[in-house]
Amino acid sequence: MKKITLALMLAAMLTPLVMKADYTNAGYYRLRCVNTNRCISIKGTSYSTSTDPDAFWHCIKMRNHGKGSYINPYDTDSADICDPGTVIYIPQIGSSSKFHGQGTGTYEITSMTFKVATVSGVIVNGCKTYYASKFMVFYTAYLQDYCGFDIGKNDPADNKFGQWLIEPLSEDSIDKYYFAVDPLDTPDNDGYYWATLTCDFPCKIPTDGSIVGAYTVTSANIAKNNEGIYYLTDMTPAYAPGSTIPGATPVLLKCKSKYASDNKLIPSGDYIGNTSFPISNELLKGNYFGPYTNPNDKYSWKAEGYYIPDEATKKTDNYLSLMINDNGEVCLGNDTITYMQYNTAWLDVSTVDGTPTMVMMTKPYDYTSLADALAGKADSLYHISDGLYVVEATDADKTLWCTDGNDNWVKVVSDDYETLKSSTWLTPKSVHGKLSDLDTNPVLTLSETPKSSSDYSFSDFTTYAMTSNFSDVKADEVAFFTGFYFVEEGTPKLRGYSGNGKGTKGQSLVLDLTYVSDQEMTQGSSYTVLCAVQINEPWDDSASAPKRVRKGDGSSYFTNYKAYPLSINAGITAVNEAVAEGEVANVTYFNALGVQSAEPFAGVNIVVTTYTDGTRNVSKVIK
Numbered sequence: 365m366k367k368i369t370l371a372l373m374l375a376a377m378l379t380p381l382v383m384k385a386d387y388t389n390a391g392y393y394r395l396r397c398v399n400t401n402r403c404i405s406i407k408g409t410s411y412s413t414s415t416d417p418d419a420f421w422h423c424i425k426m427r428n429h430g431k432g433s434y435i436n437p438y439d440t441d442s443a444d445i446c447d448p449g450t451v452i453y454i455p456q457i458g459s460s461s462k463f464h465g466q467g468t469g470t471y472e473i474t475s476m477t478f479k480v481a482t483v484s485g486v487i488v489n490g491c492k493t494y495y496a497s498k499f500m501v502f503y504t505a506y507l508q509d510y511c512g513f514d515i516g517k518n519d520p521a522d523n524k525f526g527q528w529l530i531e532p533l534s535e536d537s538i539d540k541y542y543f544a545v546d547p548l549d550t551p552d553n554d555g556y557y558w559a560t561l562t563c564d565f566p567c568k569i570p571t572d573g574s575i576v577g578a579y580t581v582t583s584a585n586i587a588k589n590n591e592g593i594y595y596l597t598d599m600t601p602a603y604a605p606g607s608t609i610p611g612a613t614p615v616l617l618k619c620k621s622k623y624a625s626d627n628k629l630i631p632s633g634d635y636i637g638n639t640s641f642p643i644s645n646e647l648l649k650g651n652y653f654g655p656y657t658n659p660n661d662k663y664s665w666k667a668e669g670y671y672i673p674d675e676a677t678k679k680t681d682n683y684l685s686l687m688i689n690d691n692g693e694v695c696l697g698n699d700t701i702t703y704m705q706y707n708t709a710w711l712d713v714s715t716v717d718g719t720p721t722m723v724m725m726t727k728p729y730d731y732t733s734l735a736d737a738l739a740g741k742a743d744s745l746y747h748i749s750d751g752l753y754v755v756e757a758t759d760a761d762k763t764l765w766c767t768d769g770n771d772n773w774v775k776v777v778s779d780d781y782e783t784l785k786s787s788t789w790l791t792p793k794s795v796h797g798k799l800s801d802l803d804t805n806p807v808l809t810l811s812e813t814p815k816s817s818s819d820y821s822f823s824d825f826t827t828y829a830m831t832s833n834f835s836d837v838k839a840d841e842v843a844f845f846t847g848f849y850f851v852e853e854g855t856p857k858l859r860g861y862s863g864n865g866k867g868t869k870g871q872s873l874v875l876d877l878t879y880v881s882d883q884e885m886t887q888g889s890s891y892t893v894l895c896a897v898q899i900n901e902p903w904d905d906s907a908s909a910p911k912r913v914r915k916g917d918g919s920s921y922f923t924n925y926k927a928y929p930l931s932i933n934a935g936i937t938a939v940n941e942a943v944a945e946g947e948v949a950n951v952t953y954f955n956a957l958g959v960q961s962a963e964p965f966a967g968v969n970i971v972v973t974t975y976t977d978g979t980r981n982v983s984k985v986i987k
């Protein structure tokens with residue numbers, strides 16, 4: 365009993381092929397039915413060797429053509445051009461022809477050869493057509509689509525189901541007919557796409573194609589980072605562009621494109637034929653066959669045809685297949701399938717230390733907290749481990765003002781600002797970008813779009829009173845400032861005192877009203893202002909708060925700040941004119957919109973406490 369197969373994969377095309385298709389000499393071809401535009405594909409099944417040519421058709425199953433087709437390479441379904449089973453080696457045509465492919469062939473199935481010849485007078489799009497037949501004792505059987513070997517009532521000259529195009533698959537025909545691989549749609553961290561492949565014929569990698577190389581894997585190629593995540597390392601292609609992948613060699617294929625039409629391979633050299641399973645190449649294993657159902661239903665062309673393989677091809681927990689994990693990352697992982705898929709490769713980790721259940725295709729990012737990144741090196745690429753709150757989004761400069769919730773702040777800029785500005789949360793380990801201006805106002809320029817949501821929001825703003833020391837305000841911080849609004853020599857400022865006499869102005873904070881140009885502020889009135897803070901010059905590292913000074917001229921700390929109001933709330937008439945020790949006379953609460961109440965609001969409250977001696981104190985409370 366031989367466990368072998370021949371399946372017909374039917375690939376219906378929208379329009380007839382208009383490309384030159386003829387048999388020339390021994391080599392690799394596709395056999396495509398003229399009437400249906402579907403082609404023969406080797407799969408796996410079980411059928412006893414028989415001298416009945418219809419045994420050939422008992423192994424046939426059919427499916428429609430799709431993605432990567434010559435007509436539409438960007439379709440979305442499975443494809444005959446990506447199936448190595450459609451690559452048929454034909455050593456010769458004539459009275460003793462054989463078709464070989466993916467570990468088996470017509471002779472292995474039937475122990476018989478066939479006559480292959482041109483159909484007289486039938487030319488399709490300038491190409492010869494062919495028929496395959498076998499003379500039996502009482503009739504001649506013809507190979508044809510749908511009904512197998514017909515008993516001879518329909519001569520191929522009058523029956524398009526028995527007419528076949530023979531499409532060459534060679535370096536000379538690669539622009540017209542080709543074999544290709546269809547990688548996963550998701551790229552790895554470096555932007556490359558991955559596929560696996562096991563086929564019984566050698567494949568040359570074109571020098572001008574999208575395939576970067578074919579890789580084998582040894583234990584030395586598997587490493588583990590400090591978080592215990594396994595990944596592939598030291599990955600030098602075993603077969604680079606211009607070289608040939610030997611037949612019966614499971615490999616990983618690294619591609620620059622996710623489209624099959626860009627990832628072509630050139631079948632070349634001698635096919636391997638029958639071999640033992642699984643096929644091994646270092647730690648990579650593979651086979652040509654997969655699970656099969658209904659092996660003898662020759663008319664059930666809609667059914668998928670797969671062979672239920674030997675135990676050698678049954679999946680175990682130590683076999684990892686190419687997949688996308690729950691985090692949307694490309695990896696070799698332990699999925700739930702029972703049998704490994706035909707024509708693919710999988711990783712056997714039974715001899716790898718620790719027996720990983722997942723191996724990433726590239727080294728995982730070295731993640732850094734926002735705090736450590738801000739203390740790091742400027743103009744470096746960082747992968748932030750924290751989730752970031754999007755506190756504010758300013759359309760004027762397309763900036764997201766973000767914090768990790770631990771008093772570390774950063775401005776985030778992205779080409780996808782319009783998408784992200786409505787978000788309130790950038791999820792952990794999804795923020796990647798280059799940090800700049802670390803000594804003044806840090807900016808994180810994203811290198812890719814992070815995952816985001818509106819599931820979380822930030823409300824733990826600090827409130828700074830202009831009568832108090834606020835030298836610990838951080839660049840890029842968003843916070844409340846309370847004080848009196850004045851315009852001094854054309855410059856808007858927030859001051860701690862309402863008096864205009866000498867010595868009563870105190871410290872002040874310069875305001876830039878870019879973000880609130882449509883709002884008016886009244887001279888001398890008290891305000892609570894939500895601001896984004898920037899500094900003008902780097903700080904003098906030798907002088908810490910509260911004696912912090914500008915590095916350039918040693919000026920007082922508050923002259924180095926500039927605040928950009930994001931919202932302006934009026935209503936408090938006096939702010940911190942003195943820190944009182946008397947008895948409390950009255951407590952008034954203001955929310956972020958300036959609404960006054962005798963009871964605290966839910967969320968952030970500005971609390972104005974009035975004492976019996978007339979003094980007032982301002983603080984922040986979160987309910």
